[in-house]
Amino acid sequence: MPRLLVLIPLTDADRAAPGRHFDVLYAPDVQQRALAVAQQGGTVRAVLTNGTTGLTADEIDRMPALALAGALGAGYENLALEHARSRGIALCNGVSVNANCVADHAVLDALGPEGFLVNVSRGSVVDTAALADALAQGALGGAGLDVYEGEPAPPEALVTLENIVLTPHVAGTSPDVRAASIRHFIANAARCFAGAPLLTPL
Numbered sequence: 001m002p003r004l005l006v007l008i009p010l011t012d013a014d015r016a017a018p019g020r021h022f023d024v025l026y027a028p029d030v031q032q033r034a035l036a037v038a039q040q041g042g043t044v045r046a047v048l049t050n051g052t053t054g055l056t057a058d059e060i061d062r063m064p065a066l067a068l069a070g071a072l073g074a075g076y077e078n079l080a081l082e083h084a085r086s087r088g089i090a091l092c093n094g095v096s097v098n099a100n101c102v103a104d105h106a107v108l109d110a111l112g113p114e115g116f117l118v119n120v121s122r123g124s125v126v127d128t129a130a131l132a133d134a135l136a137q138g139a140l141g142g143a144g145l146d147v148y149e150g151e152p153a154p155p156e157a158l159v160t161l162e163n164i165v166l167t168p169h170v171a172g173t174s175p176d177v178r179a180a181s182i183r184h185f186i187a188n189a190a191r192c193f194a195g196a197p198l199l200t201p202l
Contacts (some may be wrong), residue, residue: 002045002193005063007033007053008072010182013175017182021189037062045191046070051122051170052151054078060087061163064126068092068192070185075122076202091202092188101122106118107144107165115141120171123147132157146171 004022005017018024025044027036037044041062047069049055055069059082069084071093084091107118117140119126128149134140135158142163148155149166154166 002067002189003040003043004046004048005036005041005044005188007047007049007055014178014182016180018048018186021186038187046192047184048072049074049079051079052078054080055084056080057083060084060089068189070094070188071202072181072185077122077124079202081202090192090198092185092192092198092200093202094184094201117143118145119143119148120146123149123151128155128157132161135161 001023002022003025004018005027006018009028014026015026016157025036025040027033042058042064044063045065047055047066049069050072051053051077054077060066060080060083061192064191066089067089068090069079070091071079074093074095076093079091082152090123098186100105107116117131126145126148131143132155135143144165147169148158148166151169158166184199188200190197
């Protein structure tokens with residue numbers, strides 16, 4: 001079985017599915033990650049990460065057998081895409097797998113003339129400083145953010161405001177979505193190793 005390096009925390013149930021298709025090397029924290037890449041990077045054929053955790057160019061260079069890097073969710077902002085492409089590494093994400101779950105999370109009947117901003121996509125699409133100013137000055141009625149710049153720590157400019165609700169990037173996470181995201185990655189990986197087009201290439 002090809003070796004899969006998992007760089008994100010997974011529940012025991014979520015780890016079971018990849019374990020049926022890969023030799024899983026589980027390294028969900030900084031120390032385990034560095035050790036795994038340094039000691040076993042040469043054996044890794046696939047990496048499972050997410051947009052926040054990412055995968056660096058240096059790590060890619062330490063994995064000469066790497067054929068696929070996948071982001072579990074839709075985001076991929078911290079994956080070294082161009083470097084991976086220059087090595088011929090296939091790239092995929094879990095776009096649309098959690099769309100319904102994210103939509104269910106969003107603070108819609110509340111939208112209206114008072115002007116509420118709701119962001120359940122990526123933290124980078126909202127200018128945090130501008131949002132904080134607008135909320136503090138009353139130019140915007142309120143905001144609800146499930147994602148924000150500098151995750152996992154919420155921006156200091158926002159945490160003291162009373163007209164904002166912050167949730168810790170949970171809109172797209174449910175047991176069903178996590179399982180579906182894992183299955184989606186496995187399907188992409190199976191296609192990659194079979195020489196077929198990926199379902200959701202980057």
